[in-house]
Amino acid sequence: MHRTRFFDHLILLLGAAFLVTPVLVAFMTSTHTAADIHMNGLSLMPGGHGVETYHKVLTQRGGFTGEVTGARMLMNSTILGLGFAVGKIVLSMMAAYALVYFRFRFATAIFWMIFTTLLLPLEVRIMPSYQVMSDLHLLNTYTGLIVPLLASATGTFYFRQFFKSVPDELLEAARIDGAGPVRFFIDILVPLSRTMMAAIFIIMFVYGWNQYLWPMLMTTEERFFTLMRGIKSILQVWIGSQIPDYNEAFALAVLAMLPPVAVVVVFQRMFIKGLTESDK
């Protein structure tokens, strides 16, 4: 019943071009020299200096103390992305398990305590959060970078919802076979949740990798800088320079967006499923 119409494709092509062109331009321009960019502007064609630019960005020590390289920032971003995703899945699966499969006192109170965290994004309570971190001496640590971001209920609700859809018969059967709560969780629920875990992992990895404000406040030592933080510092160096390092800034941007974009594109189907079902 669908007739393919010319205008539909035109609009889609324009939309896709509007969204994708800036990304392409960022990549292509990063392969030109800074002087070339300064003279000729942005570019949609590849230049011949990609390898040296990326090599320089990844290995040259920058910043004020000369302690941080692009590779280091890449590593820190990876640690943040993976640590956040894994931490989120572990914490929220466990909490959801307790809330769904156990009858215990204060369960309702705990449920609402966790639920309330959905109401206030980190940005709103950023200043006091910083003070708490400073009181706990967690500034400039990976723990301080990752753990406070875990204080939200998105994952818990997602898993709670999923556990509730698991047939009761499974638990009955497992109990008859003599499985205790820990056994049931590890041997039955965790394997059952594999797809859900993967979907949530993708969303959370992207979320963690893309964090900006929190790492910016938590890390003053350059060896903890993530790529997002690096973008901020490369721009601060610009002010007052004759020919800004456009190519390096673009290369850094490409490095910062490549992993999350790749993950989303490759695991597209799973990602969309996770996103539209979890309502985060």
Place this chain on the structure above:
Amino acid sequence: MTDTSLPDTPTRLRRWLDSLRSAPAKRVQFDRPLTPWAFVLPQLLVVGVFFYWPSVQAVTSSFYIEDPFGFGATFVGLENYQTVLASGEYRSIAGFTLFFAGLVTALALGAGLLLAVKADAVIRGSAHYKTSLISVYAIAPPVAGLIGMMFFDMHIGPFVTLAGWFGWQMQVGIDYWDTVLALVLVSVWKQIPYNFIFFLSGLQSVPVSVREAAAIDCRSGWRRFYTVTLPLLAPTAFFLLIINVTYALFDTFGIIDVMVKDKPANNPITLVYKVYLDGFKGNDIGGSAAQSVILMGVVFALTILQFRFLEKRIHYG
């Protein structure tokens, strides 16, 4: 068609609301006094230390004026709130935030809907369109800001050159409204994929029978869209409305921070950015906390609105 397995939006919303009811989740449950605590404790600890403690501190310190050199604090009651709300600067930033959130939401929703409707209509190449349209989702706001800044750069930016042809000397970062334009464009660009994904999944859950019936009854594609498709998309649209407003209010922080480059003097900023500036750059901890609490109120109201709507949908669907 792809992804027909996606649940339709009413089901999604109903499931979500169900998940918020805290009635016993299972008929069969374990009855052990201590084991559940072992499972729930890690999350409780994290939430307690990194959510409740700072939130309570925000509220308390909004009633104090702290000495900038750290020599203690004086209780001042509601004075911080009065100062904030009476400040002309705060009010104009609040005005801009409202304008910005409205514009970004409207444009991002409109573009997302248009592209989703078209992507739903075509068959040939739909997978490619979909991939390119969602790929930008994963780009972080500061990276989007950096790329946007390059496009509006005074030396190399193609948009500046383009504006120059019409005699418009665009100065992003210096001229207030030029910066607004750049911020809005970049923020919308970054948010379109999200809306696209949700609208498309909403559209694809419209049953084929409904589509066919509509096609028989009405030949005009536009009318069909307005009278059949759009009402069916309303729940998705409302959900996205809240999400987009939240995005424009909070998640655009990275874009703004990169694009105004620490020079907020003459540049447009949002309320969240103001909280950050006053707290970290201006050392006005009490004032910043009061602003935080005001924003908490806003988020709270938005969430309540969302729930009230969800509850209504239940009887409707």
